[in-house]
Amino acid sequence: MSGILDTVNLRTQMVGQNRLELLLFGLETNQRYGINVFKVREVLQCPELTEVPRQTTAIKGMAHIRGETIPVLDLSEAIGRHPIPDEDLSKTFLIVAEYNRRTLAFMVRKVDRILNTQWDQIMAPPKEIGTENYLTAVFEYEGKLVEILDVEQILADLYPMPTDVSDEVATSEVRARAREHHVLIVDDSAVARNQMQRSLEDLGVKVSVANNGRQALSLLKGLLDKDISVEKLFLMVISDIEMPEMDGYTLTSMIREDQRMSGLHVVLHTSLSGGFNVSMVKKVGADGFLAKFNPNELAGVVVNRIRQVEQG
Template sequence: MVGQNRLELLLFGLETSQRYGINVFKVREVLQCPELTEVPRLTTSVKGMAHIRGETIPVLDLSEAIGRRAIPAEEQRKCFLIVAEYNRRTLAFLVRKVDRIFNTQWDQIMPPPAEIGSENYLTAVFELDGKLVEILDVEQILADLYPMATDVSEEVADKTVRAQAHEYHVLIVDDSAVARNQMQRSLESLGVKVTSANNGKQAWDLLRGMADKGVDVEKSFLMVISDIEMPEMDGYTLTAMIREDTRMQRMHVVLHTSLSGGFNVSMVKKVGADGFLAKFNPNDLASVVVNRISQVRESQ
């Protein structure tokens, strides 16, 4: 599916008839909920730990995490665990039911309506059988449960780099508001100027519009750092379109994703990206930008 703007979603349900979706590539396995081991915790939505295939994995009640009714302890064994990998962390989501795998196109996946505001856990929606399926912003959910630092270590960027950083401009592309904010805070702490786009289509429209006005896009941006999975246009397709346009085909593009797995490195090369970055570590992100600044300065 790489470069074809396609994805597969695992559909599941919580406490109502509303259906939700999660990218299949994030899912390691689905199983009946085993007996959980309770642990002292700061948040009640973490229900305990499950011992699965030699690993001890935290279990998150997804209903409670998004502000809905928690699944009672006596009903947990009737529910399912979706074991997934996000941002270098393996965890299991406790859900009421698992439906099926649905194959679709990213251009059929739409951002949530702006009218619902920003205080929600939705990252996208799509229509199936006359009803809306909601794709949850799991990164926002996890960020609320496990806040992450965005400070960049002095060892990654010294005073010399920080003094030069203000000369450079980075375009970041991500459908998750929390991911955009994390990246923006980290890069701005370096002194780099940042422009953000909510998905690949918005980024492409920006780049193409600048090029149509005669702007040298390759010189305007130090690099593009784009998420892979986004509504309307994914990062693979965005990269392929940049490479096909002679006005910007030499732009430095790094794809990043919360998807774990070794396949990512080879896949980003197939579409012509210059690198791959796993979400989210501020020092790793800063290192990619600092290295690119060094490359540019050495070539001048």
């Protein structure tokens, strides 16, 4: 355990093409869960918490960590499982993570190990389980399935975010011009796709969606095989970075390697934090980077691209 606690911060500085490092952890059962190491700031034993008035009991309180006051979320209770009893809090661990510009700590029963794998080894959840769940991906490890939780969905349920674009960004003139354009959104999180789609449709653009990089690449190549120019069809592609089967870095690289769509405008977005994202954006040839999710900033990126296209 001490090795994990000491090295998480160092491991978060590593990034590679279609590569994924998962921190494995457990909740109230023997089921293993995983979280992308790049989202993790640190792991520590749960300190004494400060109670706060709250609408949901899943928020256990506030932890004071390295000069910050951070909300602590009982991850087991947040996904509908049994909550961790108050008398057991001192025996738990906190995974301090950053999502969508928000720092919070997930309370878990145990932290297992860091596992190095590839995004193409990660699978989307079976369609048969439906959409009313908190799974974003699964993969097999040591003969059992490890579940990767859709943290964006969990946080959206706890902290609903507005998706309307302000009139200052989306003026009537901008909305009229936006109706002539089409954007492809790529994201494995259903809540993230829906948030972006609602915001961009509020702006006025037509939106198509894909669940991961492999699906998006298949869609683009299918259009090309029908002699449809995707550079003319789509104003831009806005893709998540961390996705099962094919991540956003690899998708961008594949787009740039295909001469038929090498000029397609690609913006990568992510809930991750850190300067390494910007350097990787440049390395794979993406045209921009966007920290998600803010409806006005998302719309602003699209509006700027519309102006670029109209100016030739």
